[in-house]
Amino acid sequence: MRIGLHVSIAGSIDQSVDRAAALGCETMQIFSRNPRGWRTKPLLKKEVDAFKRKRKKEDVWPVLVHIPYIINLASPKEALWKASIDSYIDDIIRTDTLGAEYFVTHLGAHTGSGEKAGLERFCKGLNAVIRKARPKTMILLETCAGQGSFLGHKFEHIRYILNNVKSRNIGVCLDTCHIYVAGYDIASKKGLEDTVKRFDKIVGLDNLKAIHLNDAKGKLGSNLDRHEHIGKGMIKKAGMQRILRHPKLRDLPFVMETPKKKEKDEVMNMKTARTLAGLK
Ligand SMILES: [Zn+2]
Numbered sequence: 001m002r003i004g005l006h007v008s009i010a011g012s013i014d015q016s017v018d019r020a021a022a023l024g025c026e027t028m029q030i031f032s033r034n035p036r037g038w039r040t041k042p043l044l045k046k047e048v049d050a051f052k053r054k055r056k057k058e059d060v061w062p063v064l065v066h067i068p069y070i071i072n073l074a075s076p077k078e079a080l081w082k083a084s085i086d087s088y089i090d091d092i093i094r095t096d097t098l099g100a101e102y103f104v105t106h107l108g109a110h111t112g113s114g115e116k117a118g119l120e121r122f123c124k125g126l127n128a129v130i131r132k133a134r135p136k137t138m139i140l141l142e143t144c145a146g147q148g149s150f151l152g153h154k155f156e157h158i159r160y161i162l163n164n165v166k167s168r169n170i171g172v173c174l175d176t177c178h179i180y181v182a183g184y185d186i187a188s189k190k191g192l193e194d195t196v197k198r199f200d201k202i203v204g205l206d207n208l209k210a211i212h213l214n215d216a217k218g219k220l221g222s223n224l225d226r227h228e229h230i231g232k233g234m235i236k237k238a239g240m241q242r243i244l245r246h247p248k249l250r251d252l253p254f255v256m257e258t259p260k261k262k263e264k265d266e267v268m269n270m271k272t273a274r275t276l277a278g279l280k
């Protein structure tokens with residue numbers, strides 16, 4: 001099994017691998033830059049080389065790079081949509097430069113134009129990105145909590161995009177907190193079975209490449225995007241254990257995006273996840 005965390009790139013980007021390795025991560029996720037601003041600093045060759053060398057040495061695989069929060073490829077506003085396309089191109093080229101396997105992508109928010117218009121806009125934007133950047137990294141569409149006008153809280157949204165984006169190099173990242181608050185009851189035994197079957201029927205399990213393993217602060221169907229420590233939220237330990245040991249899921253990389261208030265939070269979540277997975 002491969003279990004890891006979202007880690008900070010503070011200092012220089014290669015230091016993220018040191019942090020992941022010190023925590024015992026076999027996989028990890030990073031932002032390749034400040035996720036809340038438009039401006040980016042170019043990656044330095046020596047940072048990139050050190051990043052690649054350290055990853056190889058520590059056997060951290062796969063590496064997920066998460067999309068910056070400001071990008072909205074579903075926006076009906078022309079200026080924001082165009083800026084999002086430009087930024088997405090820049091960000092996915094950075095991901096390629098780092099040699100990361102996956103670029104985890106939110107589907108954006110339609111901000112009033114409606115689900116259908118938002119999904120069409122997203123596909124148009126992503127197709128423009130792919131035409132221009134021709135990325136080697138695989139784009140992973142992330143399931144979302146469904147807060148506000150954000151897209152991606154229904155498996156049908158993911159299916160629509162898979163059908164309308166002109167690339168085979170595209171997969172899915174399932175966030176356990178997000179789908180739970182979106183209304184998929186993965187906390188119960190039957191609910192998890194039903195959800196996995198439904199996912200397979202609508203999206204296809206062969207498209208699933210990674211799991212964001214997060215417990216949820218919010219109730220089932222609350223659309224509240226607040227992550228909780230593993231086993232301490234609404235999915236609880238029993239639910240997390242079934243997810244980690246599910247025969248259709250356990251070979252996927254599990255990356256936690258759990259709260260980080262104290263240094264020991266990361267150690268605690270790694271330990272809980274490994275124990276629930278049946279590892280030592
Ligand atoms: Zn995300």
Ligand SMILES: [Zn+2]
Nearest residue numbers: 142175212257
């Ligand atoms: Zn996530």
